[in-house]
Amino acid sequence: MAGGIKKFVVGSFEDEAVLFPAVKNVRKAGYKIHDVYTPFPVHGLDHAMGLRETSLHTAGFIFAATGTTTALSCISWIFTKDWPLNIGGKPHFAIPAWIPITFELTVLFSAVGMVLTFCYLCQLSPFVKKHHFHARATDDLFVMAIECTEKTNEAELINFLEKSGAQEVNVQMAETGWWIGRYDREQKLYREELGY
Amino acid sequence: MSLLKYESQTREPLIDGEKNYHQITEDIITPIELKPSKLWYVGFFISVGLLLFGAYSVYREVTYGIGQWNLNKTIGWGWDITNFVWWVGIGHAGTLISAILLLFRQGWRTGVNRAAEAMTIFAVMCAGQFPIWHMGRVWMAFFVLPYANSRGPLWVNFNSPLLWDVFAISTYFTVSLLFWYSGLLPDMATVRDRAKTKLRKLLYGVASFGWTGSTKHWQRHESLSLVLAGLSTPLVLSVHTIVSFDFATSVIPGWHTTIFPPYFVAGAVFSGFAMVQTLLIVVRKVMGLQDYITLGHIEAMNKVIVLTGSIVGCAYLTELFIAWYGQNPYEWYAFSQNRANIFSPYGWSYWLMMFCNVVSPQLFWSRKLRRNITVTFFMSVVVNIGMWYERFVIIVTSIYRDFLPSSWSTYYTPSIWEIGFYLGTFGLFFTCFFLFAKYFPVVAVAEVKSILKTSGENYKAKMTEIEKSDAEKFYVEEVAHAHH
Numbered sequence: 102m103a104g105g106i107k108k109f110v111v112g113s114f115e116d117e118a119v120l121f122p123a124v125k126n127v128r129k130a131g132y133k134i135h136d137v138y139t140p141f142p143v144h145g146l147d148h149a150m151g152l153r154e155t156s157l158h159t160a161g162f163i164f165a166a167t168g169t170t171t172a173l174s175c176i177s178w179i180f181t182k183d184w185p186l187n188i189g190g191k192p193h194f195a196i197p198a199w200i201p202i203t204f205e206l207t208v209l210f211s212a213v214g215m216v217l218t219f220c221y222l223c224q225l226s227p228f229v230k231k232h233h234f235h236a237r238a239t240d241d242l243f244v245m246a247i248e249c250t251e252k253t254n255e256a257e258l259i260n261f262l263e264k265s266g267a268q269e270v271n272v273q274m275a276e277t278g279w280w281i282g283r284y285d286r287e288q289k290l291y292r293e294e295l296g297y
Numbered sequence: 298m299s300l301l302k303y304e305s306q307t308r309e310p311l312i313d314g315e316k317n318y319h320q321i322t323e324d325i326i327t328p329i330e331l332k333p334s335k336l337w338y339v340g341f342f343i344s345v346g347l348l349l350f351g352a353y354s355v356y357r358e359v360t361y362g363i364g365q366w367n368l369n370k371t372i373g374w375g376w377d378i379t380n381f382v383w384w385v386g387i388g389h390a391g392t393l394i395s396a397i398l399l400l401f402r403q404g405w406r407t408g409v410n411r412a413a414e415a416m417t418i419f420a421v422m423c424a425g426q427f428p429i430w431h432m433g434r435v436w437m438a439f440f441v442l443p444y445a446n447s448r449g450p451l452w453v454n455f456n457s458p459l460l461w462d463v464f465a466i467s468t469y470f471t472v473s474l475l476f477w478y479s480g481l482l483p484d485m486a487t488v489r490d491r492a493k494t495k496l497r498k499l500l501y502g503v504a505s506f507g508w509t510g511s512t513k514h515w516q517r518h519e520s521l522s523l524v525l526a527g528l529s530t531p532l533v534l535s536v537h538t539i540v541s542f543d544f545a546t547s548v549i550p551g552w553h554t555t556i557f558p559p560y561f562v563a564g565a566v567f568s569g570f571a572m573v574q575t576l577l578i579v580v581r582k583v584m585g586l587q588d589y590i591t592l593g594h595i596e597a598m599n600k601v602i603v604l605t606g607s608i609v610g611c612a613y614l615t616e617l618f619i620a621w622y623g624q625n626p627y628e629w630y631a632f633s634q635n636r637a638n639i640f641s642p643y644g645w646s647y648w649l650m651m652f653c654n655v656v657s658p659q660l661f662w663s664r665k666l667r668r669n670i671t672v673t674f675f676m677s678v679v680v681n682i683g684m685w686y687e688r689f690v691i692i693v694t695s696i697y698r699d700f701l702p703s704s705w706s707t708y709y710t711p712s713i714w715e716i717g718f719y720l721g722t723f724g725l726f727f728t729c730f731f732l733f734a735k736y737f738p739v740v741a742v743a744e745v746k747s748i749l750k751t752s753g754e755n756y757k758a759k760m761t762e763i764e765k766s767d768a769e770k771f772y773v774e775e776v777a778h779a780h781h
Contacts, residue, residue: 139515147513155520176455202461216479236490238510240322241319
């Protein structure tokens with residue numbers, strides 16, 4: 102879980118129209134983008150970065166199915182085995198009357214489960230401390246962080262980002278603990294995407 | 298290929314004025330950072346006062362029993378259940394706006410969804426008070442929880458609509474809260490990153506859960522919002538459906554009708570939108586958010602009001618017709634005598650409801666009136682009065698004359714503590730809303746930014762050039778080609 106201190110070259114862009122080609126160029130040049138921080142969801146940026154689709158909705162489906170099963174199995178066990186209550190002589194196994202509660206529990210399990218999964222995957226919780234590469238990333242800047250390895254030529258990379266339209270480029274040290282998030286395995290290389 | 302799609306000029310902009318991303322942040326976040334105005338304090342303390350009066354009314358009711366209310370053996374459900382259904386109904390607009398309009402890809406929802414969702418949560422909190430305190434011996438409220446107890450029937454009755462209500466309302470509250478708060482995280486981070494004081498940085502830091510704006514997080518956030526919207530859409534329909542089952546599954550004339558679920562849902566959306574109008578017309582003015590909650594937004598909501606108001610009107614006429622056509626003497630008596638007969642003890646409430654809910658919203662067929670703020674504000678209050686009377690009519694006029702004429706109870710007036718309890722929920726609602734308006738971003742900052750370049754006034758102007766060049770290109774490539 103624990104990571105060391107790593108070096109990042111950080112470029113900030115003011116316009117998403119400049120950001121998109123820059124993302125493409127950076128990846129083409131063989132650099133690995135650590136992440137891009139944006140003030141709002143920029144549609145298509147995940148694809149441009151080569152991120153794989155999230156499977157959060159699958160988790161949602163599994164939670165929903167758990168809710169349905171919990172409701173149906175609990176109520177049917179309670180009303181037919183554990184304590185068969187005579188309600189006006191009506192059948193004990195009364196599925197139509199259980200639809201409302203079954204539905205509500207399906208939704209409840211799915212929503213709660215998905216939100217918790219979301220928070221876990223993104224490591225979001227109160228009192229968590231994260232490194233923020235730029236304070237304006239939640240305001241009006243699109244901030245690209247590129248991780249430096251031994252092979253990276255820092256000066257060249259800074260120059261490259263500036264040429265790609267970054268307004269502000271700097272080098273930052275950040276602790277890559279579990280909270281900073283690593284999507285290396287999620288991100289395909291540019292050449293893999295093109296199929297060579 | 299252009300990465301940004303501009304929206305056609307034929308649609309009016311959703312964000313007025315010369316805006317950029319930073320300006321949006323400034324406009325929406327600045328009121329949080331300033332000291333509250335005098336008006337805010339006045340409103341807040343009036344609300345707290347009402348809340349305290351409500352708390353005292355509830356204290357009387359708990360100490361001396363339900364007898365503090367003017368309910369009797371015949372009218373066992375009066376103001377309390379009327380208020381419950383009324384508040385739950387109001388709590389339907391927020392999730393409708395954020396969920397159903399998200400699925401329908403309605404861009405205008407971004408300006409109003411945050412405040413509407415907050416309103417939903419507060420309204421559901423108010424609604425929940427009524428069934429809880431109506432229990433009388435409230436210290437036994439845990440009897441509704443489904444666990445193996447030691448009280449005789451070992452479990453709660455899962456076949457009872459009242460228990461369905463427990464599940465429906467608590468699920469609705471939880472899911473709405475999660476939906477609202479997950480949408481708030483990025484905006485809380487925006488407030489945190491602008492914070493100048495240590496305390497604010499700490500509090501918004503905690504509240505934003507350490508949000509960074511990472512692309513991967515946004516991708517998951519989008520997926521989460523979409524699925525939550527998909528779940529909330531049937532949920533919002535189910536909640537008022539289940540509330541209507543409280544009545545529809547009984548054998549009381551006037552309640553025992555299959556039309557109730559759709560009729561209740563339409564009425565809920567109708568009253569919910571009216572309450573959103575009441576609040577947002579004030580909020581946009583006081584907080585200077587006219588560029589984000591535009592006349593276009595108000596008009597769009599008025600369209601929903603005229604549509605749902607007409608559905609409700611249609612339902613009123615349908616149930617009246619079926620009561621006659623069904624030839625059940627009790628059902629017809631409830632409709633023709635207890636309700637439609639204006640000279641009967643509560644006949645006036647039926648016609649007041651008809652006027653407020655069916656006749657008056659028809660004004661909104663006129664575009665000029667839909668875009669008139671004074672008319673809209675007045676109408677939003679009229680609609681909510683009408684919708685309160687709808688629940689009053691359904692509940693009281695169905696039960697005040699029961700099957701035994703000697704126990705008919707023709708004049709039910711609420712006691713001061715019954716009224717106090719209702720006023721207290723207004724206090725709760727507005728106390729929460731004032732705190733929300735002061736400490737939370739009332740417009741979804743990130744969502745508004747995401748539609749700026751397609752629907753912002755200054756960006757839409759660029760569409761003219763693109764439309765022109767596209768038309769020329771189309772002519773050269775397609776039309777001219779076809780001629781050859």
